Amino acid sequence: MTMSLVYLASAxxxxxxxxxxxxxxxxxLGNTVAGVSVVVALIAVAWANGNAGTSALSIVxxxxxxxxxxxxxxxxxxxxxxxxxxxxVSIFNALGGACAVVLGLNAVYGEGVVNGKFPGVVLILGGxxxxxxxxxxxxxxxxxxxxxxxxxVKAYKHIAQALLLTMSTITVGYLILATGTIPFPTLLLVxxxxxxxxxxxxxxxxxxxxxxxxxxxxxxxxGVATLMAGLLFHDPVMLIGGILVGATxxxxxxxxxxxxxxxxxxxxxxxxxSSRIPTxxxxxxIRSITAVETASLLAFSKQVAVVPGYGMAVAQAQxxxxxxxxxxxxxxxxxxxxxxxxxGRMPGHMNxxxxxANIPYASVIDMNAVNGKxxxxxxxxxxxxxxxxxxxxxxxxxxxxxxxxxxxxxxxxQVIVMKRGMAKGYSGVTNTLFDRQNCKVLFxxxxxxxxxxxxxxxxx
Amino acid sequence: MELxxxxxxxxxxxxxxxxxxxxxxxxKNIPAVLHTPLMSGSNAISGIxxxxxxxxxxxxxxxxxxxxxAASIAVLLGTINMAGGFFVTHRMLSMFVVxxxxxxxxxx
Numbered sequence: 388m389t390m391s392l393v394y395l396a397s398a399x400x401x402x403x404x405x406x407x408x409x410x411x412x413x414x415x416l417g418n419t420v421a422g423v424s425v426v427v428a429l430i431a432v433a434w435a436n437g438n439a440g441t442s443a444l445s446i447v448x449x450x451x452x453x454x455x456x457x458x459x460x461x462x463x464x465x466x467x468x469x470x471x472x473x474x475x476v477s478i479f480n481a482l483g484g485a486c487a488v489v490l491g492l493n494a495v496y497g498e499g500v501v502n503g504k505f506p507g508v509v510l511i512l513g514g515x516x517x518x519x520x521x522x523x524x525x526x527x528x529x530x531x532x533x534x535x536x537x538x539x540v541k542a543y544k545h546i547a548q549a550l551l552l553t554m555s556t557i558t559v560g561y562l563i564l565a566t567g568t569i570p571f572p573t574l575l576l577v578x579x580x581x582x583x584x585x586x587x588x589x590x591x592x593x594x595x596x597x598x599x600x601x602x603x604x605x606x607x608x609x610g611v612a613t614l615m616a617g618l619l620f621h622d623p624v625m626l627i628g629g630i631l632v633g634a635t636x637x638x639x640x641x642x643x644x645x646x647x648x649x650x651x652x653x654x655x656x657x658x659x660x661s662s663r664i665p666t667x668x669x670x671x672x673i674r675s676i677t678a679v680e681t682a683s684l685l686a687f688s689k690q691v692a693v694v695p696g697y698g699m700a701v702a703q704a705q706x707x708x709x710x711x712x713x714x715x716x717x718x719x720x721x722x723x724x725x726x727x728x729x730x731g732r733m734p735g736h737m738n739x740x741x742x743x744a745n746i747p748y749a750s751v752i753d754m755n756a757v758n759g760k761x762x763x764x765x766x767x768x769x770x771x772x773x774x775x776x777x778x779x780x781x782x783x784x785x786x787x788x789x790x791x792x793x794x795x796x797x798x799x800x801q802v803i804v805m806k807r808g809m810a811k812g813y814s815g816v817t818n819t820l821f822d823r824q825n826c827k828v829l830f831x832x833x834x835x836x837x838x839x840x841x842x843x844x845x846x847x
Numbered sequence: 848m849e850l851x852x853x854x855x856x857x858x859x860x861x862x863x864x865x866x867x868x869x870x871x872x873x874x875k876n877i878p879a880v881l882h883t884p885l886m887s888g889s890n891a892i893s894g895i896x897x898x899x900x901x902x903x904x905x906x907x908x909x910x911x912x913x914x915x916x917a918a919s920i921a922v923l924l925g926t927i928n929m930a931g932g933f934f935v936t937h938r939m940l941s942m943f944v945v946x947x948x949x950x951x952x953x954x955x
Contacts, residue, residue: 405889429898461930
């Protein structure tokens with residue numbers, strides 16, 4: 388009875404912790420509440436399952452693995468650079484998925500009893516979701532980390548479809564046919580291996596700007612795998628935890644898709660809608676600007692904004708952005724940062740990078756809060772972003788990014804785009820922003836250009 | 848293995864249905880600034896799957912070493928997921944110093 392109440396408290400703590408995590412002032416408390424709830428549940432479950440038959444070896448192994456796991460987790464989380472956060476989240480997610488696969492197989496091969504179809508289906512679904520999340524997250528990690536992977540070819544999509552079909556057929560077959568036809572352990576092993584392969588082939592073709600969607604989706608899959616384990620072990624805390632994770636992952640997935648005006652099926656297919664008219668060949672008349680000119684322009688402004696993209700993170704220019712903000716403050720200029728929901732490689736990635744560089748939370752603004760008042764900005768600096776400021780998304784129905792919500796940088800009095808060269812954005816679409824009268828391009832490495840601008844500003 | 852806290856299948860389905868609705872309500876209006884910590888925090892929560900490993904490990908005898916080994920691996924994987932997730936989320940949230948409300952845009 389006492390144990391049930393402790394368990395109830397832990398479940399309430401999980402929900403409350405997650406609720407706090409959505410509030411900027413209480414997010415840290417929320418994380419602690421959720422963490423403590425999980426530890427409490429863990430102690431309760433260990434207490435309830437320890438009995439006279441429990442061997443000393445089991446207890447030693449339990450304490451040992453938990454200690455080692457906690458130390459590894461702490462070391463990894465301390466060492467990771469904030470730019471590499473998507474990689475770390477992918478690795479952790481992969482481990483959760485792997486855990487689900489091991490648990491399912493162990494339950495069948497170890498205890499060997501599957502009473503009825505319901506636990507059977509739960510085990511099968513756990514294997515499918517866990518296995519896909521495991522290898523999918525590993526491939527996502529390698530992509531994010533810039534490892535060499537085989538080039539995505541069309542065949543991968545067909546292989547993935549075939550594997551998905553195999554898994555569905557086995558699951559439906561299991562539901563309809565008598566359970567004794569194939570030994571269940573063999574069936575689960577086949578399903579798990581198929582799911583592991585599916586994870587690889589389903590993730591390989593997805594890339595670039597679609598990463599935030601993919602990571603959110605893989606997170607949701609692990610949640611569902613945890614939910615299945617909860618049903619298998621009749622454990623309410625695992626159930627609730629799994630559902631909360633699944634819901635969070637799904638919600639972020641849909642939000643990221645909305646922010647790109649892409650349907651989930653398009654992202655999963657790994658392709659952009661093909662453009663009807665090739666707009667890529669148009670000659671563009673580009674006006675360039677020097678760092679010195681940029682500095683004097685900024686110095687005589689009142690309101691300035693920076694639109695950062697993944698290119699800023701690649702150039703490691705976050706600290707220079709902070710230095711620019713500090714310098715401009717001394718010149719009496721107010722600098723904001725405007726963030727697009729899918730900037731970066733995972734949801735909210737840019738906010739974390741700016742926070743790490745000490746840029747105050749108060750000067751970081753969401754796209755939607757500011758899009759109606761862009762004309763009040765005297766200058767907008769676009770650093771390492773491209774598609775998210777391309778006006779074609781609003782006014783060219785033939786463009787492949789048409790319909791994607793963008794930051795209306797073109798409405799500002801002056802736009803300065805910092806670029807290395809004339810490479811196109813992820814979508815491969817010509818950026819018509821450069822054709823506008825109020826747009827100038829500052830060529831060069833973002834970090835070096837920012838340093839030059841700051842040096843110039845000090846002289847003014 | 849019927850323990851005092853464990854629930855029946857139908858109870859489980861009730862919990863699934865209700866928590867799903869609850870889950871969407873709880874996280875519906877999360878600001879974009881918290882998306883990454885929310886994701887790594889919820890990722891940590893999914894590490895709770897290690898409870899399954901704990902149950903298997905404590906109910907296995909020395910006679911079945913493979914089951915014991917596999918359960919230990921599951922506990923290890925789940926713990927890294929969970930502990931690492933909570934630690935890194937804590938580290939990230941420590942960087943967000945919230946003093947004022949976010950600016951709503953330029954002064955018009």
